[in-house]
Amino acid sequence: MNPETVVEQGSPEWHRLRARKITASEMGCVLAKPTTKRHGTYFMQKFRAFSYGELPDDSPKPWHQHGLKYEKFARSMCSLFLNSDIRECGIFVNPAADFMSASPDGVIENQNSGIEIKCRSSLSAHEKTKYAGKCPPEYMPQVQTQIICGGFDHVWFASFYVNPDDPDDNDLFLVKVNPDEKYIEKIYAASFDFWAKLQTKLENGK
Numbered sequence: 321m322n323p324e325t326v327v328e329q330g331s332p333e334w335h336r337l338r339a340r341k342i343t344a345s346e347m348g349c350v351l352a353k354p355t356t357k358r359h360g361t362y363f364m365q366k367f368r369a370f371s372y373g374e375l376p377d378d379s380p381k382p383w384h385q386h387g388l389k390y391e392k393f394a395r396s397m398c399s400l401f402l403n404s405d406i407r408e409c410g411i412f413v414n415p416a417a418d419f420m421s422a423s424p425d426g427v428i429e430n431q432n433s434g435i436e437i438k439c440r441s442s443l444s445a446h447e448k449t450k451y452a453g454k455c456p457p458e459y460m461p462q463v464q465t466q467i468i469c470g471g472f473d474h475v476w477f478a479s480f481y482v483n484p485d486d487p488d489d490n491d492l493f494l495v496k497v498n499p500d501e502k503y504i505e506k507i508y509a510a511s512f513d514f515w516a517k518l519q520t521k522l523e524n525g526k
Contacts, residue, residue: 321432322471327410329423337411337421339369339376342511344422344465350514351461351506363518370522390439394480395426397492398435402476404428406435412469417508419515422462422469428476433496434466435476446481450493463497464504474498 327334342350349362368374399406406426414420424434436459440446449456455463455477463475475497483489 321427321429322412322415322469324409324427325411325413329408329410334411334423335375338423339374340366341413341419341421342366342514344420344424344462344469347461347465347507347511348458350510363514366518367521370518371525390480390482391425391437393482393487393490394437394439394478394492395435397480397490398426398437398476398478398494401492401494402428402431404430409434412466412471414469415471416468417511417515420465420469420511422466424466424470424475427470432471432473433475434470434472435478436463436466437478437480440479440481443481446479446491446493449479450491454495455497460497460500460503461507464500464507467497467499468504468507 325337327337346362349358352359354360365376369376395406395408406428409424409427412422412424414422422434425437426435427433428435438449438459440449459477463477466472466475477495477497479493481491
């Protein structure tokens with residue numbers, strides 16, 4: 321496991337540290353084609369963070385608020401399922417590329433692994449993941465980047481649904497995600513290219 325910067329997730333310091341890194345949760349933006357709005361918006365967000373100290377708008381969205389509400393419950397259910405303690409963590413910075421960082425939802429130290437938990441507000445979204453039996457492709461950039469930055473042997477992906485009207489009505493799906501070397505190569509190539517272009521823009525000042 322790589323060294324960890326101990327900081328509370330969601331704190332002002334955590335937001336400041338993330339502002340000048342490519343984060344696992346936004347790796348999909350980096351992997352997107354440079355001509356897409358998603359890629360361009362994220363690129364300018366990083367440019368403004370370096371140039372003006374501007375922090376992105378990280379105010380909780382409805383789905384994020386749902387996740388925050390049930391994350392501790394979901395983490396405890398995952399701990400029971402895996403029969404392992406899950407420790408909350410701070411930020412892991414990739415020692416091979418210190419502009420890349422990840423903040424998984426927990427660390428399982430006796431497995432040298434991390435865990436990414438998605439608390440679903442939609443039962444259909446949860447069931448789709450459960451029946452597919454694998455990590456959804458839209459979350460693969462995040463999970464593979466967590467493996468890189470954390471130096472993990474693997475990361476558990478969890479989809480958790482709880483009925484807001486009856487917390488006893490809940491369901492957990494867990495799947496182990498191992499390192500995908502070809503995917504990791506793609507992440508590195510896109511990240512180094514993104515960062516090089518950002519440094520050039522910062523040097524030119526425009």
